[in-house]
Amino acid sequence: MTPGATVTSTVQIRNSGTLVDQFTVDVVGDAVEWTTVEPSIINLMPGTEGQVTVTFAPPRDSTVLAGIVPFGIRVLSREEPAASMVEEGAIQVEPFTDLQIELIPKTSKGRRKAKHELIVDNAGNCPMAVELTAMDPDDELKLDIDHPILTIQPGTSAFLRLRARPHDTFLRGAEKRHPFQVTALTGEAAPVTANGTVVQQQILPKWLLPALLALLALAIIAVTLWFTVLKPTLQSAARDTAEQVVKAEQQKLTDKADKAEEKAAAAEQKAAAAEKKVADGVLAGAGGGPPAVTAPGGADVSKGQAFDFRVVTDPVATADGTDFATFTAPAPVPDGKTLVITDLVLQNPRGDSGTLRILRGDEVLLEFGLNNFRDVDYHYLEPLTFPPGKELRVAVNCQLPGAPEPPTGRCRPSVSFSGRLAG
Template sequence: MAVAVSIEPAALAAAPGEAAQATVSVRNDTGIVEEYRLHALGPGGEYVTLAPDLVSVYPGRTETVVVTVLVPRSSAVPAGELDVAIQVTPVIAPAGTEDADVPRTTEPEVVEFVIRVEEFAAVGAEIVPKVSRSRGRKRVRLAVDNNGNTPTAAALVGAGTERLRVIPRDPEVLIDAGHAQFVRVTLSPRRRVWRGQAVSHPYSVTVTPASGDPLVVDGIHMQDPVFPSWFWKALLALAALIALLILLWNLLLKPTVEQTARDAVKEPLAEVQGQAQDAQKTADGAQQTADEAKAAAGSGGGTSTPPPAPPQPTSEDQTYTLTVTAGKGKNATSSVPAIPDGSALQITDLVFNNPQGDVATLQLAYGQKVLLSLSTENYRDLDLHFVTPIQVPSGQTLQARLNCIAPGQPTGRTPDNCVSSVLITGTLVTPPPAG
């Protein structure tokens, strides 16, 4: 081997933003003076500086190169290990200067070492908006930034006044390196301001990261009065206007309107009264004629039989409960008894139940006709009532068809199947026999 390369130390701890150094030793085992160029390669090579990067080494001697590692203090460089390779390449001598008796090589030598990037924490926070206002409760957002190079957890605690409660929605958050998380913070005044000037409520939210010092973020909430200052003036003006309108109505408009109405209906009213008297006379005559005809029929000894009432259809209340169970990605069906010939089922009420919160499609159908198609993830309990009943004709079988996409996640267990049920209430109507 014409050149021997080594590095000390083989693993270098680097704190982001602070320089760390290692040493590369280059030994020339040839019989002539050699020059060697050094390059840093690998994932961590961009953070390495070599001084010098070109060295001249006498035969049998060793030269050293200082390796300076400076990892930026940024979330873009995560904590952990970065591999670096230092490539040492002999510089080809000009033609005619080589010594033919000395073995030389142009193949580079490579020595590797590891940069261990240490963790650092940098958490920032900001309330948006910093100054908020409302008459009652108000929601603002707390932006928590993780500018460190490793995920970090942070606890959130709100601090208000005796007149304002500060409640973060999430008491603890986990933020990835280089990311920000927004947390909703509810500002809840303890009592309302009915009138007067807006009241200022200073408050704060303390962000305590898992490592590092707590960070206190301040904000101000302006609580406006329920009734603004102009409200009472507007209310008095409105009351005065209403009183003026009532006075104008009673003194000027009402007498004129009443007289005009009496004049307008006087003639039509007299005509209507005459028509009513004529109609009464006609009705009295018709009643007298009917009484005479009835008396004549009674004296003749005859009797009349009223026609029989037409037969009426019969009806019977029916209630069915269909429960369907299907495995993930599978279909299942549950049916009610077939509708008897000559009858029809009139459905007036449906109650659907999805107890597990399954993601599935449930159809209520008969034959090729689909009456309803529901996505079960949209409800746990669903009531449907119909003024015009749904008709299921005779000979058909009403079915509940379930297509299971994913079972729900009820508390304490993970089911294997989707389960849905439907309660059907209606009337079985049978027409009267013919003839």
């Protein structure tokens, strides 16, 4: 029989007992849910018969599977329960198909691809082998179903993924709609279809251009603020800071200069006091005249005739540091006179190297390194005295003459003396 239809059958019941009996009739087996008995209770006199009608009405859904369904008609006696019996039978349930497919969502959006879920339902009463195909009429999509061929059991569903990818993309422009269709084929049943649409969007997001314009506007505002407000403010602040720093440094320099002037004034005062002290020490008695200065021979050297001369030397260069050449004054000191030297000037214009000594007789009074000076003068409060018999001499050891003399040439330092003759 075909599900959804009804089939009836008659059952004959006989009371073969000696008592009036009541019989209850029902159905057992897999068909009990969709089978009815009318009447279900019958009373029979002894030796009489009665009939009940059995109606089979399987529903048209997947709960009743196609095939042979066995059943039993059970008759129960109230008076003689041991005499109850079951009459067996079977009914052939014919197969039917009910295939349904659904796309979720029906419309998708994407820039480069879109995704759908495909649900395939088998609402029939037998397994179905299903083949799924997807196509778009304009051939603008690449459509892929993850399991295009499958078998679905009765009362079950299959959940599949469908991917749609447009063949071409575009950066900007209006949305494009691409309709497509999914078809399910199964045996001799009619194909089942589901329609869907892919809405293709531009690659560049719609918010990108407004965002770029907003950023550009912000950049223009920022640049305007920089040149009209921030930069002048920073420059003014920088100038103020620089002026403050310069003023602070100038104040420091002024303070240092004031302190240096104070120190110089104090030094001048000390020098004046020292000179006064020396002057007071060398002045004689109440008369204020200079004290008598005497030479080792007893001569008074505080007075005398002014006298000056220059000793020019030209020793030959030597590697012996003890080899000194001696030079004397060009004009000899008169006999009986004492030479008093108050000033001397050392000159080494060529930058000779060596040693220069000033001697009183054989006694070394001063010794200088030639390479330590080019032109230097000395002034003495206590003069150098050369009494008769103690000649003033200049001794020079020349080690390396200066330019333009060759290394084997001569050194040419000189000493200028000034003072007076006493005695």
